[in-house]
Amino acid sequence: QKEVEQNSGPLSVPEGAIASLNCTYSDRGSQSFFWYRQYSGKSPELIMFIYSNGDKEDGRFTAQLNKASQYVSLLIRDSQPSDSATYLCAVHGSSNTGKLIFGQGTTLQVKP
Amino acid sequence: GAVVSQHPSWVICKSGTSVKIECRSLDFQATTMFWYRQFPKQSLMLMATSNEGSKATYEQGVEKDKFLINHASLTLSTLTVTSAHPEDSSFYICSAVEGWGYEQYFGPGTRLTVT
Numbered sequence: 409q410k411e412v413e414q415n416s417g418p419l420s421v422p423e424g425a426i427a428s429l430n431c432t433y434s435d436r437g438s439q440s441f442f443w444y445r446q447y448s449g450k451s452p453e454l455i456m457f458i459y460s461n462g463d464k465e466d467g468r469f470t471a472q473l474n475k476a477s478q479y480v481s482l483l484i485r486d487s488q489p490s491d492s493a494t495y496l497c498a499v500h501g502s503s504n505t506g507k508l509i510f511g512q513g514t515t516l517q518v519k520p
Numbered sequence: 521g522a523v524v525s526q527h528p529s530w531v532i533c534k535s536g537t538s539v540k541i542e543c544r545s546l547d548f549q550a551t552t553m554f555w556y557r558q559f560p561k562q563s564l565m566l567m568a569t570s571n572e573g574s575k576a577t578y579e580q581g582v583e584k585d586k587f588l589i590n591h592a593s594l595t596l597s598t599l600t601v602t603s604a605h606p607e608d609s610s611f612y613i614c615s616a617v618e619g620w621g622y623e624q625y626f627g628p629g630t631r632l633t634v635t
Contacts, residue, residue: 496564505569507554507569508554508624510563
């Protein structure tokens with residue numbers, strides 16, 4: 409079992425719709441969770457991080473964390489073609505090394 | 521804030537030569553920097569963790585004698601690919617952590633092509 413799992417996609421949504429990206433992790437002691445966006449040929453860009461159970465909203469983005477289910481998600485409202493990218497879920501595990509464990513990423517396609 | 525730069529952005533070198541890549545945190549001090557490698561259509565692969573003033577910690581399977589890392593100051597870490605071969609061609613990305621936080625801020629990456 410991979411430490412951080414994401415559906416590789418592609419996830420295709422129409423413009424204006426809500427895109428839902430999901431991620432599960434295996435280390436129950438994980439404390440911090442991050443979502444990065446990566447455009448083709450570019451490096452990852454931090455979108456959001458979440459530490460506590462529940463929802464965290466930032467503009468069109470909402471991160472949701474459920475530690476009991478070891479599940480973290482990212483919702484993108486009013487999806488735009490410019491949101492088309494690969495979204496990486498990253499987890500800061502319980503080892504306290506500062507390392508992030510990345511999922512394989514989900515490719516999102518927003519169609520006009 | 522939290523800007524990380526890398527230099528060069530791309531480099532082409534001949535097989536057998538060495539290449540140095542710089543990673544700088546421009547507006548904050550980074551006690552820890554990370555070096556990643558990414559092959560096409562794959563996720564990031566952590567190569568090593570670099571802490572200022574100490575030896576880098578390499579991930580399993582990464583040759584420390586081939587990928588030399590030096591974290592000389594709180595704003596600069598370098599990765600030197602020694603005796604590069606075509607299979608070392610990849611996208612190398614660094615990230616930096618501000619202070620004792622957990623968020624990693626990524627540099628723009630360096631695309632290395634070894635001919």
